[in-house]
Amino acid sequence: MIRVTPVDSHAPSPHTVLGWSVTDLVKVVKELSDRGVTTLRFTGLDL
Template identity: 50%
Template sequence: MLGSADAVAFLPSTDLDRSRSFFTGTLGLPLLEQTPFACVVRAGTTMLRITLVESLRPQPFTVLGWDVPDLRGTVAALAAAGVPPLRYDGLGQDSDGVWTTPGGDEIAWFADPDGNTLSLTRFAPPVR
């Protein structure tokens, strides 16, 4: 039924101006619309609606992520822009904050200004 429909992603924010600055300025996502209720950006082919909420308790898991071809370059660019990788005790992340899965995928996490956990993944080539 929805197999060919485009998905729309949602993130909560307590400050839309701050979120707009982060998502458009720091992350480089194009702005589609700003209203008093939401800041809407484009993330690849996905519409991302950053929705104003009165209060927020960030979840302890990833709520949005990107598949990136140059994970380490993206992590370095984010760190240079003041967005450090998140580190998790016991996960075995390397000095760049990257965790390599048993299957060879590389993953790094970072937070938006509201504390939402976001991720970057470089998927390993499929084994043939």
């Protein structure tokens, strides 16, 4: 799902603004990691 929202003005964001929903986060993170994608893990958000 991609969300598109009209706005009156726009300035580029200094951070990532794209996200998506998944049913099995652990599986998806492993699949991405196997393909060379680096993920960030934050303390307190362990699965």
